[in-house]
Amino acid sequence: MSKVLVINAGSSSIKYQLIEMPYEIKISSGLIEKINERGTNLTLHYNGNKICIEKPLSNHQEAFHFLIEMLIKNNIIGDLNDIAACGHRIAHGGEFFKNSVEITKDNFEEIKKIEYLAPLHNPANLQGYIEMKQLLNNAIQVAVFDTSFHQSMSKEVYTYPIPFKLYEKYGLRKYGFHGTSYRNVVNRVREMVGKEKQSRIIACHLGNGASIAAIKNGKSINTSMGLTPLGGLMMGTRSGDLDPSIVEFIAHKECLSVEDVLKQLNKESGILGVSQISNDIRDVRKAAMDGDNLSKLALEMYAQRIASFIGSYYVQLGGLDTLVFTAGVGENDYRMRESIIDKVKDALQIELDDEVNCSVMATDAIISSKSSKVMVLVVVADEEIVIARDCYDILKSKL
Known part of the structure; x- marks a missing residue:
């Protein structure tokens, strides 16, 4: 040992x-x-x-x-x-x-x-x-x-439509993150539902930092984060994707440097920026239930953006076998899972088991009904065990 x-x-x-x-x-x-x-x-x-x-x-x-x-x-x-x-x-x-x-x-x-x-x-x-x-x-x-899992993405997916010489000179491209979490998801899907349901996976890593990955036969084919963790989904404090010209606009109107604007987009935006209350969804949900309209808007925006990525990745995968929620929000917030599923269930023929979904918190579970065309899972994030396995494999190779 x-x-x-x-x-x-x-x-x-x-x-x-x-x-x-x-x-x-x-x-x-x-x-x-x-x-x-x-x-x-x-x-x-x-x-x-x-x-x-x-x-x-x-x-x-x-x-x-x-x-x-x-x-x-x-x-x-x-x-x-x-x-x-x-x-x-x-x-x-x-x-x-x-x-x-x-x-x-x-x-x-x-x-x-x-x-x-x-x-x-x-x-x-x-x-x-x-x-x-x-x-x-x-x-x-x-x-x-964090990035290595996404190295299987194809060139047309990871290349940005900017002057190609900038990619050649600086390596500016989509890389993606949360790779160890997605590797854990792939392993757990295999263990929980078998190989027949792991060919086409959309995994939603939803925490204060959040991303989505499209995974085909165990390999990443696309993911929402880009060169940095700022891209993709709206997150706890990060804006996610937006019109790049907004950076110049804010800098000009607010008399800020580019660095100051990026600080706002990384640390003062997302759920915190819209709700003006917190980056913690639990606090924002409580405020929304008490009638705060900006908190309601922040939660709706969060779910809508996730649903949009799910729809896009469904097309790229050519269908979907398993949808997975993982990380803090994905594991613990049954209302957010329900809100996201509500936005895609008709198109993807997903049916939640509402009773199971409401009872699941921080545990691995299947939360879709038996008649659902797509299986929906909650998987507890465990990046540490993936790191430990890699260490042990390298350790064994040296013995």
């Missing part, structure tokens, strides 16, 4: 899971948030226990050292040698990385070269590797890319 530590390092946070492979036993999970802020918090889950600690941590190096210290102190691991592999979620792999890889000196340099494609994500992700490499001398370090 081998313990795999899965790391998702953000600019001010670190999420982790410790998983025993190959049995896929989740030993511990947790989160360090507000790094380099007052009141840095560590939440640690293990063996049915939950520990919350507030401790000033001024940088990622201190945070990772503290995490390992707490894993040892609470007997979650005996020592550093207990961890055989460390898997790092890397947001962007560009065109170079089509699969997960062990991070070598050469691979590290290649990832560094494409930092400009994800300046808000990749540097923080790589910081996790740098720190864990120093702490865990005997563990292999593995990079698992």
